[in-house]
Every structure is written in structure tokens, then in C-alpha cells.
Amino acid sequence: MTRTTKSVFVTFVVLVVVAALGFVYASPYIALDRVKRAADARDAQTVNEYVDFPALRDSLKQQVTELLTRRIDIQKSGNPLAVIGAMIGAALVGPLVDSYATPDGVAAILNGIPPRGNPGERPPAPASVAAGSGTDTAGSSANAVTNGTGSPTVPASGLASGQEAPKPPQTTAGYRDFNTFVVTYQHGAGDARYSAIFRRSGLISWKLVAVDLNG
Known part of the structure; x- marks a missing residue:
């Protein structure tokens, strides 16, 4: 093998x-x-x-339960009716988790519409979620912020009573560590954040395993 051939081979390998x-x-x-x-x-x-889905279901159950527990603690000294509403919501954690641990729920989570723990809450209808989607997230650089990432306009039928349609969220995506990848959503400065958490499943395979409603 000549020196030129070796150089070409080394360059190719690199x-x-x-x-x-x-x-x-x-x-x-x-x-x-x-x-x-x-x-x-x-x-x-x-x-x-x-x-x-089993891991996502467990995460949703834990996160929604903690969300409702905090809500009850905050409202104990306030409006008794609000406390009753939060307690009713706590009793409906199972159905809420069941509705979000589905392709509909995954679509909502990845479009900036997380569960809020409201009684009777369900993911929005498929057409409403897909209407604003289509953002190409592949190829984004780590920690790059993208505005208007395809959050849908949700009809009243897809929201709990009194819940407003969300604004397009800002998203930040990046590695937490070698095996964990986190996508964080926030609808505006000062607004609550939440995160979708992916875990490595092989060298190049990843799975959505959890949500963090605390951001």
C-alpha cells in the first residue's frame, strides 16, 4: 500500500x-x-x-398526584370549593393517566399540552393537535430554543371547563447525561414549564419514559 493510498484510507476511516x-x-x-x-x-x-408506556404511565400517575397534592395544600386556607374540586380531581387520576398514556396523550405532551390535573381532562382531539404540528425537530442543536414549535389551537371540546387554549410554546432540547435526553416546554416568561424525558435504549435508540410537570 502506497503512502497516498494509506493517507486516503486513514482519511476515509476518520x-x-x-x-x-x-x-x-x-x-x-x-x-x-x-x-x-x-x-x-x-x-x-x-x-x-x-x-x-408502562414507565410513562407510572411517571404520569406520580406527577399528576403530586400536582394535585400541592394544589390541595395551597388551597386549604382558601376557597373550600376549590379544595373540593382538587379532591375530585385526585379521585380521577386513574382515568386521566389512562387517557394520556396513549398516542393521543403522547401527541399532546409533545405539542405543549401536558395534563393539568383538571377534573374530566383528556388530551385534545387528533385533528386539533395535528393542525399546528409538523415542526422538524431532528437536526436541532443541543439546547437550541425554537419558538412556535407547532402547538395546536385546541377546541373547547378538548379542554376541561374553563381551560384556555395554550399559546405556542418555546422548547429547549438537550442531553441531561449520556443516557437521558430532555425536552422542556414553556409558553412564556414566568409561566410553568414541563419536560418530556427520553431514555437511551441501545446505542442509537431512545424512548419517551417520563414527564416532569415541574419543568
Whole structure:
């Protein structure tokens, strides 16, 4: 092998390694884009490939229960009717979790519409979620903020009584550690945030496993 041939071979190997590392780094962004598109299209088979539903269900149950517990604690010294409403909501945690641990719920979570713990709350209808979606999240740089990432306009039928349609959220996506990738949503300065949490499932495979309603 001549010196020129060796140089070409080494250059080729380096390029392949760099490309492979780049693909590994970008893999959670690609997974996020694919699962969001699949959820918006209600492609249950593809959604199942990118969502660990048992883990997501456990996370939703814990997060919604903690949300309602905090709400009751805050309202104990306030309006008794508000406390009763929060207690009713706590009794409905199971149905709420069941409704969000679905492709409809995944689509809502990834479009900036998390559960709020309101009585009778369900994810919005498929058409309303898909209407504003279509943002290409793959290829985004870590910690890049994107405004107007396709949050839908939700009709009254998809919201609990008195709940307003959300504004388009700001999203921040990036690695928390080598095996954890977090997408954080916030509708405006000072507003509450929440996060969708992906966990590595293999070298380049990722699954949505949890939500953090505290941001």
C-alpha cells in the first residue's frame, strides 16, 4: 500500500468515525422527530417503538398526584370549593393517566399540552393537535430554543371547563447525561414549564419514559 493510498484510507476511516459519532449524538433528536410525527398521525405501531408506556404511565400517575397534592395544600386556607374540586380531581387520576398514556396523550405532551390535573381532562382531539404540528425537530442543536414549535389551537371540546387554549410554546432540547435526553416546554416568561424525558435504549435508540410537570 502506497503512502497516498494509506493517507486516503486513514482519511476515509476518520470521516466514517466522525459521521458515526455525529449520528449517535443526533439520535435523540431524530427519535423525537419520529415519535412526534407518528403521534400526530396516530401511528400507534411507530409510537410504541419510541414510548415505554408502562414507565410513562407510572411517571404520569406520580406527577399528576403530586400536582394535585400541592394544589390541595395551597388551597386549604382558601376557597373550600376549590379544595373540593382538587379532591375530585385526585379521585380521577386513574382515568386521566389512562387517557394520556396513549398516542393521543403522547401527541399532546409533545405539542405543549401536558395534563393539568383538571377534573374530566383528556388530551385534545387528533385533528386539533395535528393542525399546528409538523415542526422538524431532528437536526436541532443541543439546547437550541425554537419558538412556535407547532402547538395546536385546541377546541373547547378538548379542554376541561374553563381551560384556555395554550399559546405556542418555546422548547429547549438537550442531553441531561449520556443516557437521558430532555425536552422542556414553556409558553412564556414566568409561566410553568414541563419536560418530556427520553431514555437511551441501545446505542442509537431512545424512548419517551417520563414527564416532569415541574419543568
